Amino acid sequence: MPGGPRDLSADQLGAILTEIGEEMSEREDRGRVASYIPELAGVDPARFGMALALPDGQVLSTGDAAVGFSIQSVSKVFALAIALGRLGDQLWDRVGREPSGNPFNSILQLEHENGIPRNPFINAGAIVVTDAILTGHPPKALLGEILDFIRDAAGDENIHINEAVARSETETGHLNMALAHFIAAHGNLRNPVEMVLGAYFHQCAIEMSCVQLARAGRFLIAAPGAPRIVSLARVRRINALMLTCGHYDASGDFAYRVGLPGKSGVGGGILAVAPGRAAIAVWSPGLNARGNSALGSEAMEMLAKRTGWSVFG
Structure with a gap:
């Protein structure tokens, strides 16, 4: 995007989220919910929400971002x-x-x-x-x-x-x-x-919405205005492990496609961190073959491409 990722305004980021939400609503293949946990088997696979929390706490969102889900x-x-x-x-x-x-x-x-x-x-x-x-x-x-x-x-x-x-x-x-x-x-x-x-x-079994989860992830942004509830050294270590291990045997693929530290859950949620910029939460209950949110992973890749955000420059 012209001007580079640091020049994106809240309005521009909000427009990107809206576009992603609209595109996700049209997807027919939404993955399969985690039916081996009976209480999750009944979750509507048509749900999709995404939220982005800036360091100062401002939250931008789309879709079912205010609906609670099991973060697993x-x-x-x-x-x-x-x-x-x-x-x-x-x-x-x-x-x-x-x-x-x-x-x-x-x-x-x-x-x-x-x-x-x-x-x-x-x-x-x-x-x-x-x-x-x-x-x-x-x-x-x-x-x-x-x-x-x-x-x-x-x-x-x-x-x-x-x-x-x-x-x-x-x-x-x-x-x-x-x-x-x-x-x-x-x-x-x-x-x-x-x-x-x-x-x-x-x-x-903790239940949160995308808005809540994105706000909770701000301590990992390590930027002025973000909560400082753990040391910066600990933030770096947690982000490193999220990047290398946060998506199980698909962690390398997520790093390649998205380029941001992220942690998934079989409830369909993903928390990702754009260091210095934002914490992002996405929820779509249907999982892919690796146990990660199918549309959530795709939405994170779209966001990374459209913002230019990546830990790899």
Whole structure:
């Protein structure tokens, strides 16, 4: 776009979002919702929302951006921020920092690497992160801390856990249970499996809208006017992991096509960060074969192209 990405006004950015929303409304192939979680199986795949939060808190949006949805694995970004604040580099004794190249719920790599998950954004790694920040805290207190962190980041107290979704995951999350027991068998869980999974399932069941999620992501922009609730060093590390690991075995493709740090969730949400410029949230419930939002991924690519935003210049 003429003048470069830093010259885009709020009006121009709003027009870009509106265009993307209109184009997404015409798509016929919208992916498939995460039917293996019964409470998510009934979500309308026709939904699409997108919001962009500027450092000063101004939010631009399109479509169903005010509708709440289950953020699922996007919550791992906030849990990781808390874990790094509490444990620092000691966290990396228990979880790696490398892309997995495998599906988000795979147990194969975990077996080869003796119960040390490859990174904190695959399910096994997120379970270890939850265990790490749960130590010394009752599950309710930990969930309260996570919610307080997100509410503070978003500047919005109206963010809650969807208990129906949490119950649905607890009743059907057998693969996550297997992952947790496997990790525990290798001595990499400090708390009872049932307690860790209870906290993990409730964390994933946090419900937010695109507007709320974009505002909550502003602490990762590292720009004047954005919230400074974690150190800049921690922001850089979280963004690096979002870029390399945030879309599971499609992380490389997302980096290639979008060029921004991003974290997806099987609820159809994606949180992405344009450092110094904006936090972006998109929601479309239908997933692609890699478990990422089909239209959400496409919309992020369109936004990156039309703004010129990329961490690669």
